[in-house]
Amino acid sequence: MEPAKAEWELLGRTSLPGVRESVSCARHQVRQWLGNGHPAVNDVVLATSELVTNAVTHSGCGRDDFIGLVLARRDGLLRVEVNDPGALDFEPEVREDPEAENGRGLLIIRELAEEWGTRAHGPGVGRTVWCVIRFAPRLVTQVRHEATAAP
Numbered sequence: 350m351e352p353a354k355a356e357w358e359l360l361g362r363t364s365l366p367g368v369r370e371s372v373s374c375a376r377h378q379v380r381q382w383l384g385n386g387h388p389a390v391n392d393v394v395l396a397t398s399e400l401v402t403n404a405v406t407h408s409g410c411g412r413d414d415f416i417g418l419v420l421a422r423r424d425g426l427l428r429v430e431v432n433d434p435g436a437l438d439f440e441p442e443v444r445e446d447p448e449a450e451n452g453r454g455l456l457i458i459r460e461l462a463e464e465w466g467t468r469a470h471g472p473g474v475g476r477t478v479w480c481v482i483r484f485a486p487r488l489v490t491q492v493r494h495e496a497t498a499a500p
Contacts, residue, residue, distance in 0.1 A: 357421035357428060364417050365401070367410025367434070375401040375418050379429075382420050389427055389484035392461050393420070396429050396480050399457050403478065404433035425485030426463065435469065435476035 361382035365371035379397045383390045397418065404416045410433055417432035458465050458480050465480035 355423050357423045360420045360422055360427075362417070362419045364415040366412055367405055367408070367414035367416055368412055369402075369405055371405060371416060372398055372401045375416075378418065379420060383427075387484065389482055392482050393427050393429060396458055396461050396482060397431075399455070400429060400431040400478050400480070403455070404431050408433035408435055408476070410434045422484075425483060427482045427484055428479060429482070430477050430479040432477045433475055435474070 361378065363375075363378055365374055375397050376394050379394050380390060383393060387393075397420075401416060401418065404410065408414075408416075410416065414434050417430070419428075419430040419432075421428045421430075455465075461482060462480035463483050465478070468477045468479070470476060
């Protein structure tokens, strides 16, 4: 039987206005929560920037709406969650067009993250887009085989 996974430890939570200026605020906030010396700070800041940019750009939010940002850690992993009002006619998707001038935020997330996904909360309630970034190497369990000598 596998051991139970530890709970996510909350490192920070904030709400930001649904405006472009919130992207730089989100990056700054994540740097404060992690500290500049954290081994994954640059990846997490980039992921946060992409997720908040997507929320501001595609969720239909405005100055009177808020975007939630959550950062948590567990077992060598960091989880970034961005909650937005959600647009009824837009679902987050990875755009694979190498010639596109924009719209590659989730492609970047897919490359940085161990896993990512979305969770709809219902019409008018919003959506969460999240990703998990590894900052510690995986623990490798070694099985040691001992040779048994025949008597």
